[in-house]
Amino acid sequence: MKNVEASVTGSAAAAILAAGLGCLALGLTTTMAEAIPAVNEALVFSTAVGALSGKTTVALIFWIMGWVALDVKWKNAPKDVHKVFLGSLLLIFFGFLGTFPLFFELF
């Protein structure tokens, strides 16, 4: 029973924190593309879509990689999901901020 509980909280915590990391990655790619023209150009994976294609693709790759790594590390370990969720909320907030035009246009 102990192992079952541990695996539930561990893998759920991994998914929750990884989602926060994915949101943060999107905010970072958005802000970096705005701040550094070379990054913006490099992120044009599709000419029809522009740099948005690269920003989102890179963020999704970071999210999936982070999720896999955290899941492997945490799946059998009991985690305090409440604390992990609060940490994820902080990451989501910074991701949200990074996608906000009045913020990323400062750079």
Place this chain on the structure above:
Amino acid sequence: MSLSFRELGAAFHGMVLGTIYLLLFSGVIFALWNLKPGWSSENATRIQVKALKIGSSIMAVATWLTVITGTYIVYPWYRAKPPEGITDLADYPRYYLLANSNLAGWHKFGMEWKEHIAWLAPILATAVAVIIVRHGSKLVAEEKIRTALIGMITIAFGVVGIAALLGAFITKAAPIH
């Protein structure tokens, strides 16, 4: 009374897929909220968990389809560059908005925010769906996880709401024909 292919595409992206997401959101929130120990019989809980798994999965798929169609089908129509010498920009919404100082904010703020923020939703919705599908009825005993899931879906709902609202206003200012 007719709709062009592009108008249909934009309507499918915003009104069909977006509406599916918004409808499922309320059902998933309600089911998660009621997934508490002792609130339902074992049989009812089993049915509720099955509905949650299906509902959250469709919600996640709808969110992905919404952002993918928006980014790779509708957005290229919106940002298409007009050929040299064109003075009527009605078929080029991005350039039409930027050419009018009273409307430019809809692109510079509205579309710039919408195109990015919308991508937060599938990340959050997928995490929620995977946790529900993976752990199912074990979540009945996991109040902290259920609270986190409700929080994440609510944030995703807010994000979709912002993107949808901006999309509606931008379409009103500069429709895709």
